[in-house]
Amino acid sequence: MRKVPGSTVSRLSVYLRLLDDSGTQGVATVSSVELARRAGTTAAQVRKDLSFFGTFGKRGRGYSVAELSAALRSILGLERGWRVALVGAGQIGRALLGYEDFRRRGFVIEAVFDADPRKVGQRCNGLEVQAAERLEVVLAGGIDIAILAVPVAAAQQVAERVVSTGVRAILNFAPVPLRLPADVALKTVNMALELESLSYALASAPSARAARREE
Amino acid sequence: MRKVPGSTVSRLSVYLRLLDDSGTQGVATVSSVELARRAGTTAAQVRKDLSFFGTFGKRGRGYSVAELSAALRSILGLERGWRVALVGAGQIGRALLGYEDFRRRGFVIEAVFDADPRKVGQRCNGLEVQAAERLEVVLAGGIDIAILAVPVAAAQQVAERVVSTGVRAILNFAPVPLRLPADVALKTVNMALELESLSYALASAPSARAARREE
DNA sequence: AACTGTGAAAACTTTCACAGCC
DNA sequence: GGCTGTGAAAGTTTTCACAGTT
Secondary structure (H helix, E strand, O other): OOOOOHHHHHHHHHHHHHHHHHHHOOOOEEOHHHHHHHHOOOHHHHHHHHHOOOOOEEOOOEEEHHHHHHHHHHHOOOOOOEEEEEEOOOHHHHHHHOOHHHHHOOEEEEEEEEOOOOOOOOEEOOEEEEEHHHHHHHHOOOOOEEEEOOOHHHHHHHHHHHHHOOOOEEEEOOOOOOOOOOOOEEEEOOHHHHHHHHHHHHHHOOOHHHHHHHO | OOOOOHHHHHHHHHHHHHHHHHHHOOOOEEOHHHHHHHHOOOHHHHHHHHHOOOOOEEOOOEEEHHHHHHHHHHHOOOOOOEEEEEEOOOHHHHHHHOOHHHHHOOEEEEEEEEOOOOOOOOEEOOEEEEEHHHHHHHHOOOOOEEEEOOOHHHHHHHHHHHHHOOOOEEEEOOOOOOOOOOOOEEEEOOHHHHHHHHHHHHHHOOOHHHHHHHO
C-alpha cells in the first residue's frame, strides 16, 4: 500500500462520523459529492482518500452507507476496543474521563493516575485515581493508548515512563513537543496553539470589527 | 507578503513557547539548530518559517531570545489581549475556563453561556453562567473569539449565531465540521479524531504488543 | 445519466545547499 | 568558523479531468 497521508486518515474519521449520523437516518447510499459537502472538502478528495485503501463504491450509484461505514471502521482499527489509561487527573484529565465520545468509539479508559497524593484514592467517573508510582505495573498489563494530561514540566518524563512499559500510542495534552522513538504514535492536542492561530488570523487580516477597535 | 502556510503559524507558536522557557533561564541567543531540536523540526524549517516575516537573526550568532520572542508575539497578534467568550459550560467548557495557559497568553474569557437553565446563574471560575439567549447582545459588545464547547447537534446553529454578532474567530470543540463564511477564522479541536488516528497507527503497524495480543 | 476510480497536472510544503555576513 | 537567509530541488498533497461501470 502506498504511504497514506495523515490528513487522509483524519478525514476518514470525519467521514465515518458523518456516515454514522446519516446511517441512523436510514439513508442507504451516499455520493462523494454529498460526503464532501458535509465534511467540508471536495468530492475528488473523498474519492482519493478512499482509493488508498481499495474500492468501496459503485459507479453510477455512490457508496453504501453501511458498507463504507464498516470499511472505515476496519481501516481505522475501530472494530476492537482499545484499552486506554489517563495520566493526570487535573481539570482537563477529569473532563476527558467524562467524555462520552471516547467510550462511544471503543476507547475505554481503564485506569487514572495522578502524582498528587490528595487526589489518589478519589473516585472519578467510577475509577479510583491511582498513585503515579503504579504507572509502570498497570500499563504493562496491556494498556494500548496513554492519554497525557499532566503539567508541561512533567510531560517528557512521564511520556518516557509510559513508553518504557511498551505502550506505543500517546495522546498528549501538554503544550510541549515530546521527543519519543519513531515507533511510538504520538498526537498532541495543543489548545493554546490553536487560539494563537486564531489570533494570527485576526491580527493579519483584520475584520471590520478589529479595524474599528484599532482606531 | 507571500501566503504563509498554516503549519508555519503553528510552529511559530511552538517556537515562542520554547523561547519563553529559555528566556526565563537567562539565555541570550539561540541558533536555528537549537530551536529546531527543541521544537522537533529541522533548522532549515525554522529559518524558512521566520523568513516569511522578515530577518530576525544575526549571521554567525543566531537569534536574540528577547528580540525573537517579541517579534513572534507581534506576528501572532499576542501583544494585545483578546476578548473571549465561552459557549457551553459542560465538562469540557468548565475545564477550559480554568485553563491557565489561555489567560497566560492574553486570552481572557469574559463571558460563559449555557442553554441549560439549571446551569444559568451558577458561578464558574468567577464568572456567572449566562442564558444562551444573551449570546447575541453580549458578543456584539466586542468579543473577538468564541470558544464552542456545545453538543454536536447544536454546534452549527450556535456557530451561525456567533458569526451573526460579528465575531470572526471560533475555536470549536464539537466533533463536527462547521460550515462558515470564508472570512471567519475557524479551528476545530477534535479529540476523538486524534484518538482514531492513533488507533489507525496501532492497527496498521502493529507493535510487538499488539501482535502478541492478536495471537 | 450518474457517479466512481485514478493517472497526470498543479499547488503547496519541506529540504537542500550555498552565498553572504558576523 | 559559525550561522543566517534564500533560491532551487525534492517531496507531498490536492485538484483536475476523463475513462470506465452500473
